[in-house]
Amino acid sequence: MAITLAITDSDVRSAAQLIQGVAVRTPLLEYQPLNELAGRRVLVKFEGAQHTGSFKFRGAYNRLARIPKETRGSGVVAWSSGNHAQGVAAAAKLLGIPATIVMPSDAPSIKLENTRALGAEVVLYNRLTESREKIARELANLRGAVLVPSFDDPFIIAGQGTIGLEIIDQASKALAQVTQVLVCCGGGGLIAGIATAVKAAAADIDLYAVEPEGFDDTTRSLIAGKRQTVVPNATSICDALLTPSPGELTFPINQRLLSGGLVVTDDQVRAAMRFAFLRMKLVIEPGGAVALAALLAGVAPPAPKGGDMVVVVSGANVDPNLYAEIVAQR
């Protein structure tokens, strides 16, 4: 039985038209020390340069801009550990839509502060005892607001997919022959969108989801052939990737299009962040560094037929104290 996927590449192209001139076309960078370590050309898509410091603005803007003008006054509600919060807040501000974001009280303070600074109302909840989804749904019902999921939504997935279109175009201009793409994975919206765009352009490119140890639900789900949940009580410094299971919409896409999942440890993530500081001069947050970590730690599969690799760095909103500790190795 053929499953109808939530989006096609034409949805991604539609999103690209909508965000053109609004979202940042982020750079695809190349570094000699990284090429030497990897033994091949590696191109780095740096979404730290995106509005609000992560890819989330793309999907948020594509979702919010589809809300009819006459209902925008009732606002939007979202829940997020931080990056989706900021992406929704920034998109809402641009479109003149009131935004309320439900965030865990232990989210990095930089993410709480930035969300408030973008004009959104922040409602805190206890990650261990309360359901953010329930709080958000009640708020949305109460206000007649639109609920904006962080990944399991066709417009969100398509918006994130615009990164894939840019990768194909920028890699071609850099005369690269891309055969593999590594992308971080929480709920799977980012890689589902990117895979949709990349596979439509070049079906022979392999895409891998990279997850932190203990949160390898997508990796295990791909092996099991059905959605699995994370290890109970697991912890990780990758606060952006602590999603309990693959999405209902994202998983079928990823199951169809991905070549597999890869898992990295927090120590490998720290090493990648420090490498990026020393050699690439880019600030990367833990969750944004897992794909780079997989490459540097030798977890990524070898190139099956030679060819170049793309690593997506998805975000850079890292707590200053944690970052200081990592770069100074204290």
Next chain:
Amino acid sequence: MAITLAITDSDVRSAAQLIQGVAVRTPLLEYQPLNELAGRRVLVKFEGAQHTGSFKFRGAYNRLARIPKETRGSGVVAWSSGNHAQGVAAAAKLLGIPATIVMPSDAPSIKLENTRALGAEVVLYNRLTESREKIARELANLRGAVLVPSFDDPFIIAGQGTIGLEIIDQASKALAQVTQVLVCCGGGGLIAGIATAVKAAAADIDLYAVEPEGFDDTTRSLIAGKRQTVVPNATSICDALLTPSPGELTFPINQRLLSGGLVVTDDQVRAAMRFAFLRMKLVIEPGGAVALAALLAGVAPPAPKGGDMVVVVSGANVDPNLYAEIVAQR
């Protein structure tokens, strides 16, 4: 009496041809929070993405590639606090030329390590009691090697000027109307090269040299109309910009082409580095942050006729402990 300047824009175009496909075409980035603070469009030329983490590779490669193949075996000698050292070492490695670099024993250890890792021989000297120029000249004479100055050389200046060509091209593609360019200034080679390229393309763009407090020799020289030296016993965290006076070749160019000099304090530099960490997700070293600091601190002159600004971020080789202290505000 007309003074003949050391280079013209055709020398910069020649350098651009030579470094094409060898040096990194670094990105020109734009950030909404920076635009909002500045009240205008600001484009950031990020040379942290250049080989060895600073602009110095451009000039070094343009200089070393001009050495006839039959004399390359005798090697090159340079002196540098660190970025020129790495630039020369990387260019020498690519061209198969033995390199010896005379460096101060108190240079940031990251710069010493990186220079050695690029295969260069490092000779240390005491910055307070010895003359690096004398040591380097004696070494060069002894070995029959070519001395590679860090700024006062036509090929070095022209190589750095390739940044100016890229700025003009990238700003045009970004539909920006550039009216002002801020560039850090030590010996003045970077801004002399950039000004040569920019003024040839658009004579109405104003360029400003930005220097750290106590090392404002170019700013004062521009006012006095002749070369001045730095304040005795001055100190600054901007280790890349501690040059005692403008160059013999660079100053006449800067006198002809610049609109003036700007001066920033170490605290303003720290604030700019922290802003770049939080909002731009870029690692910047102190000397590379002075132009951004001038803009953020309100030291830059207002746009005379509206228009957009380009800020050159020249390098990113910062000591991890200093960086940790600055981002965590410890």
